[in-house]
Amino acid sequence: MRAGLIASVAGHSALLLWGLIALPDAESFATKPVDTLPVELVPISELTQLRKGEKIETEIREVAAVKPTEAPPREAPQPEDKPGESVVQQPTPPAPTPTPEPEPTPEPEPEPAPEPEPQAEPEPAPAPEPQAEQAAEPEPAPTVEPEPQQAAAPVPPNVTPRTKPTPPKPKTQVAEKPKETFDTTEIAALLNKVEPAGGSTSTTQDQASLGSRKGSETTPELTVSELDALRGQIAQCWNPPVGAIGAESLVVRLKIGLSQSGEISSSPEVMNSNSNPAFGAASSSAVRAVMRCAPYNLPIAKYDAWRDVIINFDPRELLGG
Amino acid sequence: MNELVQSTLTAQDGDISFFALFWEAHIVVKLVMMGLIGASIWCWAIVVDKTLLYSRLRRQMNRFETVFWSGQSLEELYGTLQSRSNHGMAAVFVSAMREWKRSHEGARPAIASLQQRIDKVMDVTLQREAERLESRLLILATVGSAAPFIGLFGTVWGIMTAFQAIAASESTNLAVVAPGIAEALFATALGLLAAIPAVIAYNKLSSDVSKAVGRMEGFADEFSAILSRQIDERG
Numbered sequence: 001m002r003a004g005l006i007a008s009v010a011g012h013s014a015l016l017l018w019g020l021i022a023l024p025d026a027e028s029f030a031t032k033p034v035d036t037l038p039v040e041l042v043p044i045s046e047l048t049q050l051r052k053g054e055k056i057e058t059e060i061r062e063v064a065a066v067k068p069t070e071a072p073p074r075e076a077p078q079p080e081d082k083p084g085e086s087v088v089q090q091p092t093p094p095a096p097t098p099t100p101e102p103e104p105t106p107e108p109e110p111e112p113a114p115e116p117e118p119q120a121e122p123e124p125a126p127a128p129e130p131q132a133e134q135a136a137e138p139e140p141a142p143t144v145e146p147e148p149q150q151a152a153a154p155v156p157p158n159v160t161p162r163t164k165p166t167p168p169k170p171k172t173q174v175a176e177k178p179k180e181t182f183d184t185t186e187i188a189a190l191l192n193k194v195e196p197a198g199g200s201t202s203t204t205q206d207q208a209s210l211g212s213r214k215g216s217e218t219t220p221e222l223t224v225s226e227l228d229a230l231r232g233q234i235a236q237c238w239n240p241p242v243g244a245i246g247a248e249s250l251v252v253r254l255k256i257g258l259s260q261s262g263e264i265s266s267s268p269e270v271m272n273s274n275s276n277p278a279f280g281a282a283s284s285s286a287v288r289a290v291m292r293c294a295p296y297n298l299p300i301a302k303y304d305a306w307r308d309v310i311i312n313f314d315p316r317e318l319l320g321g
Numbered sequence: 322m323n324e325l326v327q328s329t330l331t332a333q334d335g336d337i338s339f340f341a342l343f344w345e346a347h348i349v350v351k352l353v354m355m356g357l358i359g360a361s362i363w364c365w366a367i368v369v370d371k372t373l374l375y376s377r378l379r380r381q382m383n384r385f386e387t388v389f390w391s392g393q394s395l396e397e398l399y400g401t402l403q404s405r406s407n408h409g410m411a412a413v414f415v416s417a418m419r420e421w422k423r424s425h426e427g428a429r430p431a432i433a434s435l436q437q438r439i440d441k442v443m444d445v446t447l448q449r450e451a452e453r454l455e456s457r458l459l460i461l462a463t464v465g466s467a468a469p470f471i472g473l474f475g476t477v478w479g480i481m482t483a484f485q486a487i488a489a490s491e492s493t494n495l496a497v498v499a500p501g502i503a504e505a506l507f508a509t510a511l512g513l514l515a516a517i518p519a520v521i522a523y524n525k526l527s528s529d530v531s532k533a534v535g536r537m538e539g540f541a542d543e544f545s546a547i548l549s550r551q552i553d554e555r556g
Contacts, residue, residue, distance in 0.1 A: 004370030005362075012362050020340065 041223040222298070222305050230296060230309070238289035240315040244278030252279075252286040252313040260303055262296040271310065286313040342507045345500075347482050353475030353508050360464045360471075361515035367457045368522040374454070375529045378409050382536060385410045409450060409533070410540045416446040417544055436549050443541045451534045458526055465520035472512015479505020 222230075241247055251274075257266035268290050270283045290311070298306050343354060388398060389410075399418040407415050420442045424435045483501025490497050 001366070001370045003373065004368070005366040007369040008362050008365035011365060012358070 041225060222302055226298065226302075230298060230306070231311070233293050233296060234289055234311065237293040238313065239285055240313070241278055241281045241285055242315070244276070244281065246276050247278065247282075248316050250274060250276060250279055250282035250315055252283045254283075254286050254290060254311050254313065256290055256309045256311065258296065258298070258306055258309060260300060262294075262298060264291065264294055282313070282315070286311075289313070342504050346504050346507070347478060350475045350479045350482075350505065350508055353471055353478070354511050357468060357472055357475075357508070357511040357515050360468055361511075361518075364461055364464050364515060364519040364522070367461055368518070368526070371454075371458070371522075371526045371529075375526070375533065378454070378533055381411065382409045382533070385414070386540070389414070408453075410537055412450055413443050413446050413537055413541050414544060416442045417541075417548060421548060432552055432555070435552055436545075439548055440545055443545060447534070447537055447541055450537060451530070454530045454533060455527075458523060458530065461519045461523035461526065465516050465523055468512045468516035468519065469509070470512070472509040472516075475508025475512070476505045479508060 241250065244250065251272070253271035255269040255271050256264060259265040268287045270287070273279070274282075276282075296306075343351065346354065395418065399415065399422075402411055402415050403419075417439050420439050421435070424431050424438070480502055483498050483505060486501055487493065487497055
């Protein structure tokens with residue numbers, strides 16, 4: 001038995017030793033500090049109330065607008081691609097090449113023009129100078145012509161020489177117009193591009209936005225929980241006229257003006273009326289409640305939203321109706 | 322708030338080294354672990370001891386059988402074996418021969434019920450031998466069946482403390498619980514570590530015992546037949 005015990009103890013201690021040697025190398029796992037998740041209170045009205053804007057737009061912007069629908073098309077085309085001039089611009093590249101040759105070409109073309117020389121002879125007056133030029137290049141002329149014509153569109157063969165002068169005009173127009181129009185459109189385009197980047201709610205520049213035309217303008221909204229807090233604060237101080245006849249129907253609608261410190265700035269105003277004789281007591285109890293709980297805790301950042309608050313004092317909620 | 326949460330979480334760094342798992346455990350879990358390690362040591366001691374014993378017994382029986390069936394006279398064999406302490410077949414043989422001798426020693430040999438006496442004596446010797454072989458085998462069986470439960474108890478206890486740690490840290494982060502649970506599961510691991518070899522060894526050793534005892538019984542029957550023939554021939 002002793003031999004067995006010794007062997008067993010030896011075996012176990014060997015195993016333990018091996019474990020001590022082999023396992024401490026196991027990396028200790030350090031738990032990483034957990035980041036706390038920031039929780040933001042989001043007004044639910046963003047979901048329930050549609051914003052004012054265009055249905056087509058995909059992007060929701062801070063400022064909703066109806067007018068700016070014209071702006072995007074202006075914004076989209078680049079200054080050079082004005083719709084009216086886009087056709088004219090195409091001839092511009094070939095323009096330099098036809099310019100030297102319009103004068104020689106019209107003369108041969110209107111007539112059958114197999115031979116430029118006989119034409120030059122019957123018209124002696126204009127001829128002398130062109131003849132000198134054409135004489136040198138009478139035959140190459142027909143060959144050279146087709147090239148510019150192809151580039152400048154099929155106009156030349158059909159049209160009389162009058163039309164030919166026109167291409168040069170647009171060229172000058174194109175050259176001049178950009179300089180004039182660039183200024184206005186570019187400024188407009190720049191303005192349009194700058195505004196969205198600004199992104200503040202107070203910008204007056206309109207920008208198309210996703211939403212409905214009946215939607216409300218953006219104003220800071222109180223979150224549901226903030227509204228509940230206000231409601232709860234007032235409800236604590238409210239003693240409704242429970243004993244009155246028809247107390248359940250005594251809904252009082254109060255309009256309260258609040259200052260930034262949460263105090264009541266203007267005396268509460270009863271917005272509705274009721275034939276119930278107890279309504280006077282009910283409304284005064286509501287006013288009392290509002291006055292008693294005076295300093296209200298509301299986020300100053302959203303002061304615009306709670307400067308004027310309308311509160312419904314409904315006894316049914318309190319009576320568990 | 323943020324700092325508070327971080328401090329409570331970083332406090333529980335997990336060290337899964339062999340020793341850390343043991344030392345950081347609750348005292349109950351520690352006791353369970355120590356008990357299981359002790360059980361494992363004891364089991365292995367028994368296994369080693371029994372294995373050695375059985376192999377030695379098998380060798381002795383083989384040697385005895387060859388000598389017994391070699392045609393050597395039983396008297397001589399008894400003479401040589403009588404002086405030492407015998408086990409197995411030799412013990413059965415010696416006890417039967419002793420009874421035989423004693424029955425013939427007196428002036429009036431008691432042969433009438435000699436056969437039954439010899440059988441009885443051999444039975445008793447056989448039983449004693451079997452008991453000697455089977456001793457401590459039950460410990461193996463007990464450890465094999467109980468060790469997992471003991472380890473489970475340690476684990477349950479460790480998990481209880483781990484969950485209390487969650488409650489204390491007020492965080493549902495798994496990282497807070499994980500080290501405690503890992504440490505608790507170590508107890509179950511130890512329990513299984515002790516139980517598995519114990520169960521296997523018990524099955525092996527008990528089958529060895531029954532084989533050896535069966536062999537001795539066979540020899541006892543054979544020897545009883547030989548003696549019975551002798552008695553009848555003499556009588």
